[in-house]
Amino acid sequence: MAPQTEDTESLELIDAWWRAANYLSIGQIYLLDNPLLREPLTADHIKPRLLGHWGTTPGLNFVYAHLNRVIRERSQPMLYIAGPGHGGPGMVANAYLEGTYSEFYARISEDEEGLRRLFRQFSFPGGIPSHVAPETPGSIHEGGELGYALSHAYGAAFDNPDLIVAAVVGDGEAETGPLATSWHSNKFIEPLQDGVVLPILHLNGYKIANPTVLARIPEEELLDLMRGYGHNPYLVSGGFDGEDPMLVHARMAETLDAVMDEIAAIKRTAAERHEAGEEFERPRWPMIILRTPKGWTCPAVIDGEPVENTWRAHQVPLANARDTAEHTKILEDWLNSYRPDTLFDTDGRLREDVAALAPAGNLRMSATAHANGGLLRRDLDLPDFREYAVEVAAPGATTAEATKVLGIWLADVIAENPHNFRIFGPDETASNRLAPAVYEHTGKQWNAELLPVDKNLSRAGRVMEVLSEHQCQGWLEGYLLTGRHGLFNCYEAFIHIVDSMFNQHAKWLKTSREIPWRLPVSSLNYLLSSHVWRQDHNGFSHQDPGFIDHVVNKKADVVRVYLPPDANTLLSTYDHVLRSVDYVNVVVAGKQPQANWLTMDEAIAHCSRGLGIWDWAGSEVPGTEPDVVLACAGDVPTLETLAAASILRERLPELKVRVVNVTDLMRLQAASEHPHGLSDAEYDTIFTTEKPVVFAYHGYPWLIHRLTYRRTGHPNLHVRGYKEEGTTTTPFDMVMLNDLDRYRLVIDVIDRVPELAATAAGLRQEMQDARLRARQYTRDHGEDVPEVANWSWSSDGAGVSQEDAQERVDETGGDNA
Amino acid sequence: MAPQTEDTESLELIDAWWRAANYLSIGQIYLLDNPLLREPLTADHIKPRLLGHWGTTPGLNFVYAHLNRVIRERSQPMLYIAGPGHGGPGMVANAYLEGTYSEFYARISEDEEGLRRLFRQFSFPGGIPSHVAPETPGSIHEGGELGYALSHAYGAAFDNPDLIVAAVVGDGEAETGPLATSWHSNKFIEPLQDGVVLPILHLNGYKIANPTVLARIPEEELLDLMRGYGHNPYLVSGGFDGEDPMLVHARMAETLDAVMDEIAAIKRTAAERHEAGEEFERPRWPMIILRTPKGWTCPAVIDGEPVENTWRAHQVPLANARDTAEHTKILEDWLNSYRPDTLFDTDGRLREDVAALAPAGNLRMSATAHANGGLLRRDLDLPDFREYAVEVAAPGATTAEATKVLGIWLADVIAENPHNFRIFGPDETASNRLAPAVYEHTGKQWNAELLPVDKNLSRAGRVMEVLSEHQCQGWLEGYLLTGRHGLFNCYEAFIHIVDSMFNQHAKWLKTSREIPWRLPVSSLNYLLSSHVWRQDHNGFSHQDPGFIDHVVNKKADVVRVYLPPDANTLLSTYDHVLRSVDYVNVVVAGKQPQANWLTMDEAIAHCSRGLGIWDWAGSEVPGTEPDVVLACAGDVPTLETLAAASILRERLPELKVRVVNVTDLMRLQAASEHPHGLSDAEYDTIFTTEKPVVFAYHGYPWLIHRLTYRRTGHPNLHVRGYKEEGTTTTPFDMVMLNDLDRYRLVIDVIDRVPELAATAAGLRQEMQDARLRARQYTRDHGEDVPEVANWSWSSDGAGVSQEDAQERVDETGGDNA
Ligand SMILES: Cc1ncc(C[n+]2csc(CCOP(=O)(O)OP(=O)(O)O)c2C)c(N)n1
Numbered sequence A, B: 001m002a003p004q005t006e007d008t009e010s011l012e013l014i015d016a017w018w019r020a021a022n023y024l025s026i027g028q029i030y031l032l033d034n035p036l037l038r039e040p041l042t043a044d045h046i047k048p049r050l051l052g053h054w055g056t057t058p059g060l061n062f063v064y065a066h067l068n069r070v071i072r073e074r075s076q077p078m079l080y081i082a083g084p085g086h087g088g089p090g091m092v093a094n095a096y097l098e099g100t101y102s103e104f105y106a107r108i109s110e111d112e113e114g115l116r117r118l119f120r121q122f123s124f125p126g127g128i129p130s131h132v133a134p135e136t137p138g139s140i141h142e143g144g145e146l147g148y149a150l151s152h153a154y155g156a157a158f159d160n161p162d163l164i165v166a167a168v169v170g171d172g173e174a175e176t177g178p179l180a181t182s183w184h185s186n187k188f189i190e191p192l193q194d195g196v197v198l199p200i201l202h203l204n205g206y207k208i209a210n211p212t213v214l215a216r217i218p219e220e221e222l223l224d225l226m227r228g229y230g231h232n233p234y235l236v237s238g239g240f241d242g243e244d245p246m247l248v249h250a251r252m253a254e255t256l257d258a259v260m261d262e263i264a265a266i267k268r269t270a271a272e273r274h275e276a277g278e279e280f281e282r283p284r285w286p287m288i289i290l291r292t293p294k295g296w297t298c299p300a301v302i303d304g305e306p307v308e309n310t311w312r313a314h315q316v317p318l319a320n321a322r323d324t325a326e327h328t329k330i331l332e333d334w335l336n337s338y339r340p341d342t343l344f345d346t347d348g349r350l351r352e353d354v355a356a357l358a359p360a361g362n363l364r365m366s367a368t369a370h371a372n373g374g375l376l377r378r379d380l381d382l383p384d385f386r387e388y389a390v391e392v393a394a395p396g397a398t399t400a401e402a403t404k405v406l407g408i409w410l411a412d413v414i415a416e417n418p419h420n421f422r423i424f425g426p427d428e429t430a431s432n433r434l435a436p437a438v439y440e441h442t443g444k445q446w447n448a449e450l451l452p453v454d455k456n457l458s459r460a461g462r463v464m465e466v467l468s469e470h471q472c473q474g475w476l477e478g479y480l481l482t483g484r485h486g487l488f489n490c491y492e493a494f495i496h497i498v499d500s501m502f503n504q505h506a507k508w509l510k511t512s513r514e515i516p517w518r519l520p521v522s523s524l525n526y527l528l529s530s531h532v533w534r535q536d537h538n539g540f541s542h543q544d545p546g547f548i549d550h551v552v553n554k555k556a557d558v559v560r561v562y563l564p565p566d567a568n569t570l571l572s573t574y575d576h577v578l579r580s581v582d583y584v585n586v587v588v589a590g591k592q593p594q595a596n597w598l599t600m601d602e603a604i605a606h607c608s609r610g611l612g613i614w615d616w617a618g619s620e621v622p623g624t625e626p627d628v629v630l631a632c633a634g635d636v637p638t639l640e641t642l643a644a645a646s647i648l649r650e651r652l653p654e655l656k657v658r659v660v661n662v663t664d665l666m667r668l669q670a671a672s673e674h675p676h677g678l679s680d681a682e683y684d685t686i687f688t689t690e691k692p693v694v695f696a697y698h699g700y701p702w703l704i705h706r707l708t709y710r711r712t713g714h715p716n717l718h719v720r721g722y723k724e725e726g727t728t729t730t731p732f733d734m735v736m737l738n739d740l741d742r743y744r745l746v747i748d749v750i751d752r753v754p755e756l757a758a759t760a761a762g763l764r765q766e767m768q769d770a771r772l773r774a775r776q777y778t779r780d781h782g783e784d785v786p787e788v789a790n791w792s793w794s795s796d797g798a799g800v801s802q803e804d805a806q807e808r809v810d811e812t813g814g815d816n817a
């Protein structure tokens, strides 16, 4: 397929497309009516509020037009990521030119009335957003919050060997941290198994109100930077000082051909080497630096101020287009400079010769199935998690490291789904104890240098580890939005690093659900381990359970939070979340050896209920009301609650204690607030309306109040949790520091059950003394007092010591970082 | 001052120091007792739980020892930032060797008993944390959450012209986004006004369980990368395959001399050029790549597995040091390999010849005042904010853009405090409308290329703009922790990008307050504008008021949240926060033209109360109880509340409405929960215990419930706020989408005041119709219905239209991005 770059006809076609896209973009920003300027433009044709961003748009359109040529010539599937998502009008314009827009939205027809509607709806109440949004065909990237263009692009490219993802990166965007590190993604791409990302650095020189760093360093320095990032940079510069765009088209077309040839050559060599069983060194993938004026083709000067090629072109260059006839005329001239009459026929339809640049069918970037991942998504083939159950002869009779058990199942998930499931993590998959199991059938994908000493690294693999939570999140989002599955395992505290990325993804999902043509994508699944209660040796900076609080601010339709208390419940939970679609599932689970409470059958029942009364743990008398409810959520709070229950059972045998464990946190919310919310009737049966409830919670205690303040029994609810006290210390010292320990819970019961006030004063004092003793023991010995460290549940009442205590202590060390 | 690198005596001294620091680091990780190995090491001398990180430590110690030489030789003040903060034992060891540790902590004396305590306390209950913490003398950087080493370093360097900040960057850390972009900070440093940052990339090859990207790309690529970042890289490599450390010392010393000479030369040239009135091109500041084995000098192989120079050295290489005599012997041999007898005298004191490497007094990096910023902090000289008040003849009689008014005052704050106050922002200072005013006496500091078209850029300036919220936050933290003042202005939604950085800073402040020798530093002040209600044209991705929720999870002692409803209250609030210390102050304020409600005197009273009854807005009858309380917090909710109050006043003149505005959000919390919390008695007087309260809140409504659930009247509290509904639309459509609009608030009152249920049905229906009409108007006209857009408060009752409505609409466009 001989590229045609010297063919001026094809360059003119590109130029016509570009002019059409620019025209449509400006029309969207400014016009209410008179879309083809068939009558003289008046103030009435102009929107009263001018909202949108012009500056980035001609560049986005320029790239789009040129990509269309190579897609057509090479039948090359491509996905377009517009880093500066504020260039929404451009992406909509191209989709419209390709005919896709009218296919998705019949109202926006390919005629003058369609054009009028297209213009009017943009950034208009009841219309479409100003950014590249879920509403935009061909998009998986909103780009409102800048920084994730390349991470998303790479996520889309994994396991799509035939795809090229063209990712336009704003030069302002390039200053963000997430973007700055995402260039290194090229060390994690395998040329045969994965697709290619073609980064296009859009060096238009400015951001909102400033020049950009990359545009103001010497060109040689910029090229060094790109080489340092492992790329082979191509520079296309033009459009300055009134340069004829045709010359820039020629250079761009030539460069793009060279780049496409180079990509093809790399792919070919990789295949040949593979065939020959030879190692293939990481290639220097090409990338393009496109240096053009910000707002290219808009008026050079308005009201005496330079606009084109300055930051003033960022948003709406002519904000006062309605105020004087002169300004209106500037807009009219500007629009006419694209010669709309040469682009649209009398009906207002794109002229056929221009339309011919669009690739056919799904090769149109606005029509690619990759941008509507639900079309491509196939359910995972999940091994039966029941077969991975840990034995639980009686509650607490055995111990397990929950995440390690999960890892064994995940290893088989990987084996069964070798092409559409990946695990992402910031260098913590081993620390979180999914390893070594998960490496049974795969390795960590790594395309930088390999050394003999390395373990579990491989050129292609299902585990993606890079020390960037942003990259893990961005890659995973890109992977999911293009129809695949995955999970992100992370230290609980540091997941806050991606709070804002989670926000954007949750917003994307919320909106997507309202768009009929967007099919469901796999849920984004977090596995948060090394959690607040067991960061014994990293201390305070690693202790933060607040991601849950953050997540539950988002639309209830989209978010789910699970706190499985042991290994079997974790298995059951993860089986559930890997089947689900269109959610963000937050699963918090410990990695330390902990008692197993439920058999697999019990675990399944418990997880489908989302919460339950553990009658074996309480001392209720059937047919009568309990005196107190001990509720718990999270593995460590569950342990402390059971230990408290066992003390109460032994020391206050008359007291009727109900123990409730909550694994699906959203059950606590009112049914009107969350789809998982318990009905008030059910809530009241479980928690009672009048009895004291002492709730031991994994995270910040006030979240439980926030979730339950509408419940009848809320005034009787007393919550313990993490109250931001911590340091490098023992596990039991940590719970004591936060008043979540068993002794404190017993005191809470005594203080809240009216009858105990006077009668249990002795026990209360004992509990106080036990706390002091336990604290002093840590100071003397550096570990927890044996009665706590060795405690285990016993079915006949009080806790007894176990032999495996030292083993458990040993397991604490050595794998946390 | 001739450097002495060829002097082997000095190299031996460096080596002795290094061995001593390594010895003390290992001692801290492993030993409970027998600190000088004066008896054979037994299991009893070893800690039961081995917690800490060895791998990074020999590198940190190596750098420290070498810096000490140049500090001494050149009397050069330096601050040390340990990016991999998990190398805590190393930083503590060096402070101890310098004598500083014993000065701060007399218990940890310079003798054998002091050594024993030093070892024992590390990562031990009741002792010190495993990381470089506030407890560590000489530190401003915890480094538990990786990625901020360089941002902090640059923040410390601003306005400290004589300081060199040596910043060790972990090669794993270098993979994080924030770190990857922070290299570009060198475009924001002015050689005369600011200090120098010397980045030292610690290329030890590994992170927790993986090699690092930068260690596994060709050296030439890495050098390109550093050049591309604008640096002049020096490579020191050594210690591999048993190379004699003395050889590496020689190379490092020589390199360090070259680097220090180069820095001095740059500074000199800059001064000369300045003298001559000539432009000085951005220099290529030197940086060092230090390639040494991870865990350098630990056992090469343990139990048959390579340890030194692998990821296995990351944490505790010999996790089982107690289990067999053989393992204990390995530890003993390892410790002895540093020849402790040659380092410490019989009393256990560092031998004088080794101690001689330490610089004198405050030149010791562990004793520098820059690391205890409170020592250097001077109060700002604040112009009297009262003089910047906007005129308010009557409530609502004038309008202003609150942040613009603040900008005028800030301009003078800058003028009065030209050396210790800076404003940070991610390219949004103009969009948030602090500009143009703030540029009156300063520019945006910019040391990349300048072009004639540029505005408000200057080589040295008080405003720091880079498109990285991480950098803004990190720079500001570094600036504050070294004793200066500043604020961070940001779009409200995108401040979530630094959620985790805020966490770490809040934790740092919390702990610092408990450390007697740490003096208070200036508060970290946020100015969040372009907030959720007025992101009309950026839409959903830019709408998120949840940072407040995030912040209030942190220790109440440390966090403050303000929602000033107008310009004068914003001025008063900002005067307050710029005077405060040791807090994080979140201030949310609008930038759009809005009514001014309070005169400056009223504003001051209102802000010092933190909340207040606006009697002019309500229709209470003195001496009787109100029928309903309309409460509000935030500028837009205040507007809607007042509009609702005015409808009620006109339409239900008998109804006794109390209007309460809350500006200090923490007043709502119980006094037991937050220092600003109202007493229950006061709360009850203001909000009543029995009357319905309709609360219009700026953010997610459930936060108000979370803050007030303990209050008597809580069951009667009904909160409206942002419930995650939004898009690109008009301001009033946004409040309607979230049921926060005036009409809805009136309906809420009707639904909640029992007497109105039957009597006000007509008004209720009118309100419903008004909503529909208002919505339809936006669809038809693209702007808000005039009765809303032009509404303004009138002292004699209902709202009236104003002339300036169109002006207000016009102001919406053109500056938002
Ligand atoms: C993380 C983030 N911070 C701030 C903004 C506000 N903002 C919107 S556009 C823009 C400038 C973008 O500049 P650039 O990436 O160069 O895009 P272009 O010039 O192509 O418009 C900024 C700072 C944002 N969208 N995202």
Ligand SMILES: Cc1ncc(C[n+]2csc(CCOP(=O)(O)OP(=O)(O)O)c2C)c(N)n1
Binding pocket: A426, A427, A428, A467, A494, A497, A817, B055, B056, B084, B086, B143, B144, B145, B146, B147, B169, B170, B171, B172, B173, B174, B176, B202, B204, B205, B206, B207, B208, B212, B294, B314
């Ligand atoms: C943001 C963040 N993510 C993950 C971690 C967990 N973690 C602790 S140390 C470490 C590896 C650090 O490697 P490097 O920066 O090379 O330090 P060094 O090799 O000097 O120990 C990781 C991933 C962390 N501390 N911070």
Ligand SMILES: [Mg+2]
Binding pocket: A170, A171, A172, A202, A203, A204, A205, A206, A207, A212, A294
């Ligand atoms: Mg740009």
Ligand SMILES: [Mg+2]
Binding pocket: B170, B171, B172, B202, B203, B204, B205, B206, B207, B212, B294
């Ligand atoms: Mg490293």
